[in-house]
Amino acid sequence: MKNRYLLTGLGLLVSFLSFEAHAQKFSFELDTAVQVTVQGRILPNAWAGGLNAPQFSKMHLNQDQVEDLVIFDRTSRKISTFLAQPTGNGSYTWRHAPLYEAYFPELESWMLLRDFDGDGRKDLFAHTPSGIKVYQNVSAPSGFRWQLLFDPLYTEGFSGQVNMQVPSTDVPGIDDVDGDGDLDLVIFDIAGDFAEYHQNMSIERTGKAGLTFKKVGFCWGNFIKRQYGDACFNMNCETGEGDCPAVQNNPGGRPLHAGNSILLWDYNGDGVKDFFYSYIEDSHVAYMPNAGTREKARFTQADYLFPSVKPIDMGVFPATFLEDVTFDGKPDLLAAPNVYSNDQLKANDFRRTAWLYESTGSGLIFRKENFLQEDMVDLGENTTTALADLDGDGDADLLVGYAGFRSGQTYRGGIALFRNVGTPQQAKFQLETDDYLGLATQLQNRQNQLVTNVNIFVSDVTGDGIPDLGFMAQTPAGSIVRYIPNRGGKTGAFQLNPDELTALPLPNDLYAGSVPLYLDVNRDGRIDLLIGTYYGGIQYYRNTGTSTQPTYQLETKSYGGQTDDFTNRGFSLIAADVNGDERLDLLTAYDNGSLKVFHDFLNQTTLSADSNSVQSPVNAVTSLKIGGVPSLAVADLNQDGLPDIVAGTNTGGLRLLLNRSEKLPPSPDTGTETVRVGPNPTDRYVTIQTTAEAEVHLYSLLGQWLGKARSNGTNRYELDFRGLPTGVYLVQIQTASSGKITRKIILR
Numbered sequence: 001m002k003n004r005y006l007l008t009g010l011g012l013l014v015s016f017l018s019f020e021a022h023a024q025k026f027s028f029e030l031d032t033a034v035q036v037t038v039q040g041r042i043l044p045n046a047w048a049g050g051l052n053a054p055q056f057s058k059m060h061l062n063q064d065q066v067e068d069l070v071i072f073d074r075t076s077r078k079i080s081t082f083l084a085q086p087t088g089n090g091s092y093t094w095r096h097a098p099l100y101e102a103y104f105p106e107l108e109s110w111m112l113l114r115d116f117d118g119d120g121r122k123d124l125f126a127h128t129p130s131g132i133k134v135y136q137n138v139s140a141p142s143g144f145r146w147q148l149l150f151d152p153l154y155t156e157g158f159s160g161q162v163n164m165q166v167p168s169t170d171v172p173g174i175d176d177v178d179g180d181g182d183l184d185l186v187i188f189d190i191a192g193d194f195a196e197y198h199q200n201m202s203i204e205r206t207g208k209a210g211l212t213f214k215k216v217g218f219c220w221g222n223f224i225k226r227q228y229g230d231a232c233f234n235m236n237c238e239t240g241e242g243d244c245p246a247v248q249n250n251p252g253g254r255p256l257h258a259g260n261s262i263l264l265w266d267y268n269g270d271g272v273k274d275f276f277y278s279y280i281e282d283s284h285v286a287y288m289p290n291a292g293t294r295e296k297a298r299f300t301q302a303d304y305l306f307p308s309v310k311p312i313d314m315g316v317f318p319a320t321f322l323e324d325v326t327f328d329g330k331p332d333l334l335a336a337p338n339v340y341s342n343d344q345l346k347a348n349d350f351r352r353t354a355w356l357y358e359s360t361g362s363g364l365i366f367r368k369e370n371f372l373q374e375d376m377v378d379l380g381e382n383t384t385t386a387l388a389d390l391d392g393d394g395d396a397d398l399l400v401g402y403a404g405f406r407s408g409q410t411y412r413g414g415i416a417l418f419r420n421v422g423t424p425q426q427a428k429f430q431l432e433t434d435d436y437l438g439l440a441t442q443l444q445n446r447q448n449q450l451v452t453n454v455n456i457f458v459s460d461v462t463g464d465g466i467p468d469l470g471f472m473a474q475t476p477a478g479s480i481v482r483y484i485p486n487r488g489g490k491t492g493a494f495q496l497n498p499d500e501l502t503a504l505p506l507p508n509d510l511y512a513g514s515v516p517l518y519l520d521v522n523r524d525g526r527i528d529l530l531i532g533t534y535y536g537g538i539q540y541y542r543n544t545g546t547s548t549q550p551t552y553q554l555e556t557k558s559y560g561g562q563t564d565d566f567t568n569r570g571f572s573l574i575a576a577d578v579n580g581d582e583r584l585d586l587l588t589a590y591d592n593g594s595l596k597v598f599h600d601f602l603n604q605t606t607l608s609a610d611s612n613s614v615q616s617p618v619n620a621v622t623s624l625k626i627g628g629v630p631s632l633a634v635a636d637l638n639q640d641g642l643p644d645i646v647a648g649t650n651t652g653g654l655r656l657l658l659n660r661s662e663k664l665p666p667s668p669d670t671g672t673e674t675v676r677v678g679p680n681p682t683d684r685y686v687t688i689q690t691t692a693e694a695e696v697h698l699y700s701l702l703g704q705w706l707g708k709a710r711s712n713g714t715n716r717y718e719l720d721f722r723g724l725p726t727g728v729y730l731v732q733i734q735t736a737s738s739g740k741i742t743r744k745i746i747l748r
Helices: 098-103 202-206 436-447
Strands: 017-021 024-031 035-038 054-059 068-073 078-086 092-096 111-114 123-128 131-137 146-150 154-157 160-163 173-175 184-188 195-200 213-216 260-265 274-279 286-288 318-323 332-337 355-359 364-368 384-388 397-407 410-420 428-433 452-459 468-475 478-484 516-519 528-532 538-543 552-556 572-576 585-589 595-598 631-635 644-648 654-659 676-678 685-689 694-700 705-708 716-720 727-735 740-747
Touching: 054 111, 054 318, 054 332, 068 111, 078 098, 111 173, 173 260, 184 260, 260 318, 274 318, 384 644, 397 468, 397 644, 410 436, 410 452, 410 468, 452 516, 516 572, 528 572, 572 631, 585 631, 685 727, 694 716
Parallel strands: 035 428, 154 213, 384 452, 384 631
Antiparallel strands: 017 024, 024 654, 054 068, 068 078, 078 092, 111 123, 123 131, 131 146, 154 160, 173 184, 184 195, 195 213, 260 274, 274 286, 318 332, 332 355, 355 364, 384 397, 397 410, 397 452, 410 428, 452 468, 468 478, 516 528, 528 538, 538 552, 572 585, 585 595, 631 644, 644 654, 676 685, 685 716, 694 705, 694 727, 727 740
């Protein structure tokens, strides 16, 4: 059964990404149905995109009786949504439902869903530069909608109303601490030493739950957190004084706030909220049982290796969340890194950063380190993609470059192969290896090069009409670009010998995360280089050498007028005929997860795309996003004649977008010559008849020159497709009195 998602009652009329430029319409549908198998198991959420630093909350998405799961990832700034789907045996499972993601606002750093007004609908608390912002869920019974209520959220301090300051590094505690029916907040002070209690006074003052806060005391719980995250319990919160060693009574004299996460939970069941916190320089979570009352918390001890069944150890800076994700009615404990990126030591294994502890009612049972991650493709971080028919069976296989896995003291990237074991009409991918051709191992063992952040590409690097395999990667010495020439000829399977790994010249100012696009831009038969820069521009390097010994000379830093744009940073490029009009289009993906299509870009002086190129479902809050820092690969995965997209993400996963563009006839010719081209489709020969002398050239869909037609009589020309793989090709005809005429030929 194909997994398409309809948001009942939410006005979802369009369930795909749409693009429109120069009257050409491009549409891509997020898809979750194509099967992916890993170690003999079909992944139920294969295309969910991976998780790095997930933050877990629940709410009703589809208006049934069971709450669904909403995840915000700090590293990608992206929402992921999962429906609680019945299994048929009275239980539920989590099923990725990406279309709901467009109904959440743009967010940064952290997000928690809590019902502050008691109406049974979860509201949204999130980071803002001034502290906390709150969106109220004002949904009708038919759906949900957000209304920004506070930005920032204020509290009554000792000298009047002040914004509740929560640094971007933190996660606050939001719960009903005093048990009166409204939500209170516990945060760390600006120095990161004292816990502050902001009591919600809404019930006391109005009788209704709301967001009216008052700071209570100098601190909360009679403790202070010292430099390395341990606590001292000799503080007097009424006076702000204490005798904790190496702590100044004036927090203003201490270093600025570094980072803390908070969870409030009555873990021991005594009716008062216990305190869980973690520190930015620690890998564990501290648990402090509350020995006080609801009105006055008091902490006297801390367990720094919690829970005892398997202490949380995330590498660096964990955060904890409390939600029932096992469908038994009891809240489970989830732990994940609270980081923006992996540190230089790569301390976090981003393949296993969703630790699940199931609650039994009397304690916790450790279940797994990869909750949800086990059900999706998750290769850690920074995946890049390439699609090519490696085995010559007529369908596209999938190669995925990734940043790295940790093994002991070694962190090494590589290339994974997901072989297509389906058909040209229905792709099915199966993980075969995470070190394709042993390339990463060979580089490490033979050349002493430890590669990370491997950016994979398949392109005709040498200009012989045969696609080669290449990659860009990072090493301790800097960036490298390598390729292996494909000796398989113009038909059949790739023939790649790792011993023929060859270096390619590297532009001096190439950004470490760039993915090169090798393409004959100026149609001179030599492969040039286009690069999407980290800062949003497109650089064009013209090949002034030869096909076998290229020399790349910077032609422009703003190809097609695409200059640096800090709002569209860090993007990748791919070229394809998106809508079948025989014109090569440029697809660009940006670090915010957006996607643009530039139509017929090789024939445009200035590239332009619709400013609203990513259209979303009706009434959506934001545009649908692919994922953080996506890379792109294209191939026709269902034999409908249009290229589909497999995108990699910075969260180590994959997103699949099926091409639903309107398939157009060939674009009008620029000249007036009458030409006849046939047969089409063909098994080998194509004849071109013109009314005047002409030059006839054959190109691949990527603009690579494949040969010139021979004359076969007066104004009659013949192309021989022998040795070329089946597929679609472009025939370009030009006469002295006419412009270029292009015809698409299908080789069977």
